[in-house]
Amino acid sequence: MRSKGFVLNKDFYIDPDVVKIARSLLGKVLFTNFNCMLTGAIITETEAYNGINDKASHAYSGKKTKRNSIMYEQGGVAYIYLCYGIHSLTNVVTGEEGNPQAVLFRAAEVVEGELNVLKRLDKEQITVNDTKGPGKVSKAMGIHYSDTGLSFTDDKIWIEDHGLDISQREIIITPRIGVGYAGDDASLPYRFVLK
């Protein structure tokens, strides 16, 4: 689709190992194109949510509601929901249909469509802080919770591999943020941060 790299296809997302996908998404480039406003950002922080056995997951114990039912679809679709009444949090669903796993985008670095981001944030200049935090990533990229269900193999939202080589040394692995309610699963090493 573009010269810098190739678009991740369905096969990438249906891998059964959501933790591996979360790690490998670091350094990939998340794109949106809403209303002819192209925006791209290098993914610098992700978290894995590992299906029905993960107490931190919205799909824990097989729970399925109107909001999270998208998680049960085949990997490669967007699960975006409203948090704290204000913030849209963006995930990409992974795994096969019926296995409700997802990766949350927590931070990114804008590399394309900077003017579009400035317009959305009503600012003159972007700082790294503007795209650090899952709510802020969604805002900068123009992603709204009503966009939930979009396919990452369509032309509104997608991810590209630009060939950035991320070595193991550049990745920090920690427990996930804001999931203290998840008991022993709160300490799982499911958060990946690019230095």
Added chain:
DNA sequence: CGGCCGATCCACT
């Protein structure tokens, strides 16, 4: 139907 609360962010002390 009512009440509670969150995979957060920001302003303020």
Added chain:
DNA sequence: GTGGATCGGCCGA
């Protein structure tokens, strides 16, 4: 470091 914003979804009655 702390608390308020803000509202759709979820659960219990």
